[in-house]
Amino acid sequence: MSLLANTLCLLLFFSSSVLRVAQGSSRGSLGRKNGATTFPPSLLGDDGICASSVVIHGYKCQELQVTTADGYILSVQRIPEGRSGNGNNQTKQPVILQHGILVDGAQWLLNGPEQNLPLILADNGFDVWISNTRGTRFSRRHTSLDPSSKAYWDWSWDELASYDVPAVVEYVSSQTGQKPHYVGHSLGTLTVLASFSEGKLVNQLKSAALLSPIAYLSHLTTQLLDVAAKFYLDEFIRIFGISEFVPKGIPVQAFLKLVCTHPGVDCYDLLPVITGKNCCLNSSTIELLLKNAPQSTASKNLVHLAQTIRSGVLAKYNYVRPDYNFMHYGEASPPVYNLSNIPHDLPLFLSYGARDALSDVVDVQTLLDSLKSHDADKLSVHFIKDYAHLDFVMGVNAKDVVYNAVISFFNRQFN
Numbered sequence: 001m002s003l004l005a006n007t008l009c010l011l012l013f014f015s016s017s018v019l020r021v022a023q024g025s026s027r028g029s030l031g032r033k034n035g036a037t038t039f040p041p042s043l044l045g046d047d048g049i050c051a052s053s054v055v056i057h058g059y060k061c062q063e064l065q066v067t068t069a070d071g072y073i074l075s076v077q078r079i080p081e082g083r084s085g086n087g088n089n090q091t092k093q094p095v096i097l098q099h100g101i102l103v104d105g106a107q108w109l110l111n112g113p114e115q116n117l118p119l120i121l122a123d124n125g126f127d128v129w130i131s132n133t134r135g136t137r138f139s140r141r142h143t144s145l146d147p148s149s150k151a152y153w154d155w156s157w158d159e160l161a162s163y164d165v166p167a168v169v170e171y172v173s174s175q176t177g178q179k180p181h182y183v184g185h186s187l188g189t190l191t192v193l194a195s196f197s198e199g200k201l202v203n204q205l206k207s208a209a210l211l212s213p214i215a216y217l218s219h220l221t222t223q224l225l226d227v228a229a230k231f232y233l234d235e236f237i238r239i240f241g242i243s244e245f246v247p248k249g250i251p252v253q254a255f256l257k258l259v260c261t262h263p264g265v266d267c268y269d270l271l272p273v274i275t276g277k278n279c280c281l282n283s284s285t286i287e288l289l290l291k292n293a294p295q296s297t298a299s300k301n302l303v304h305l306a307q308t309i310r311s312g313v314l315a316k317y318n319y320v321r322p323d324y325n326f327m328h329y330g331e332a333s334p335p336v337y338n339l340s341n342i343p344h345d346l347p348l349f350l351s352y353g354a355r356d357a358l359s360d361v362v363d364v365q366t367l368l369d370s371l372k373s374h375d376a377d378k379l380s381v382h383f384i385k386d387y388a389h390l391d392f393v394m395g396v397n398a399k400d401v402v403y404n405a406v407i408s409f410f411n412r413q414f415n
Contacts, residue, residue: 048138049077049130053109058083059122066171067143068134068163075138076168077105077130082123083113092127093206093410094172094180098165098188099393101301102294104137105130107185107393110288115396117183120403126410127176131168133160135244136295153243156304156317157187161194169204179206181410185393186358189213193367194314196342207347207413209406211392212359215339215367217309245299277355278388280395289394314339339370349380349409351402353387380409 050061054077062078081092097118099107108130113119118128132139135153145152172180182205184192189210195201196208304317311318314337319325322332329335342348348371352364371379382405387395392402 048075049104049106049109049132053106054079054119057113057119059113059119064171066131066167068167070159070163071143071145072134072163073139073141073143074134074164074168075105075132075136076171077132079118079122079128079130081127082125083119084123092125092176094127094129094176094178095121095410096129096131096168096172096180096182098131098168098182098184098192099133100186100188101133101297101305103289103292104132104139104295106292107289110285110292110394111282111396115399117393117398117403117406120399121407124407126181129168129172129180131164133164133297135297140296147244150243153298154300155298156301157191157194158304158316160187160301161191161198162200165191165195166200166204169201173204179204181206181413182208183211183406184208185211186214186389190215193339193342194337196346197337197339199341202343202346205346207349207410209349209351209409211351211402211406212356212389213350213352213364213367214359215314215370216312216363217305217358242299244296245302246294246296278390278395279355279386280391280397280401282394282396285394285396339367340373342371342374344374345378346374347378347380347409347413348374349382349406351382351384351392351405353389353391354383354385355388358389380405 048063050063054061059079060081062080064076064078066074066076068074097105097108099105108118109116113123118130121128134155135147140147142152147153169180169182182192184190189212192201192208193210193213193215300317307318308314316329316334316337318334319328325332325334350364350368352359352361354361368381382402384391384401387401392398395401
């Protein structure tokens with residue numbers, strides 16, 4: 001699950017602990033236990049994603065670490081080959097998978113080996129690298145900051161675009177000697193598009209596949225998120241002084257109840273209300289999701305997403321006060337990410353669904369309009385009439401509907 005949906009969608013399922021206001025964490029800057037707060041029970045043990053979700057299926061997997069330029073230490077999993085071994089990994093094409101918000105890399109592995117993208121890619125001869133965003137369960141370390149400090153959580157998706165994604169791409173390139181492909185879902189698409197618009201990564205990635213792409217957010221078809229973003233979220237975060245946003249506990253439950261009382265908001269069946277009516281989810285997969293989510297994110301990240309929804313403009317974080325914006329950007333308003341700056345010969349694959357309430361078809365069309373000068377043979381657009389937001393990473397038929405098309409797209413890139 002990804003984007004702002006996770007902020008609300010999973011809230012009803014986690015009421016056993018009190019929201020942290022940057023007062024404790026499960027892992028410190030050196031990986032130690034330091035504080036009273038712990039994560040909810042999870043299928044992911046302390047051994048990490050490889051042990052819980054990959055090795056048990058007979059695949060090789062390495063737990064690695066990548067340090068960003070601003071000091072965040074990210075967890076990365078490498079699946080170098082398929083279950084059959086299929087050859088020398090030095091000649092394999094690397095692929096990076098980037099998840100969305102409030103989940104980690106385990107989201108790609110919730111279905112069995114025949115249905116999840118990382119293991120399907122590995123069995124098709126790719127060298128697979130799974131990235132985990134800062135602040136998630138296994139990426140809670142920093143070279144100098146501790147997760148119990150507010151300074152650790154002073155970031156939004158601007159920093160994910162500027163630091164996290166580039167750090168992982170550079171590391172994979174250095175280890176393999178090749179330009180990797182990239183697969184992003186939801187927020188994982190927004191961050192790479194923002195990077196591309198500023199000229200970053202365009203010469204370091206071979207191609208990018210964007211599943212349920214997020215850029216413009218003016219036409220969300222979920223009244224729940226629209227109300228939360230436009231009227232409540234920023235004020236809620238300000239009142240509680242939250243730096244690390246953990247979507248569970250009494251304050252967040254109260255926030256959700258407040259939003260659900262707004263006229264026109266129907267919270268009776270929350271999952272399809274937020275993501276759209278997913279066609280192809282297995283109930284056991286949803287159960288696994290709820291056991292492994294939600295992950296933490298920075299409150300500033302959520303505020304930035306809310307700003308994007310309200311303004312209809314893809315821009316850097318707005319500090320509201322012109323003098324603060326000037327201090328950060330040298331101008332009174334935050335700079336805009338101009339997606340039309342993305343090089344027209346960069347191979348892009350976009351897959352979106354008619355039922356997606358977050359990656360709405362109108363907003364995706366706005367994204368495609370910004371790519372109208374793209375070389376026709378470098379832009380592949382894939383529309384699925386029955387799919388909603390979660391089907392792209394959890395759909396039991398996603399292999400046939402989406403993943404085979406992604407693999408074919410990758411295999412057509414020879415440069």
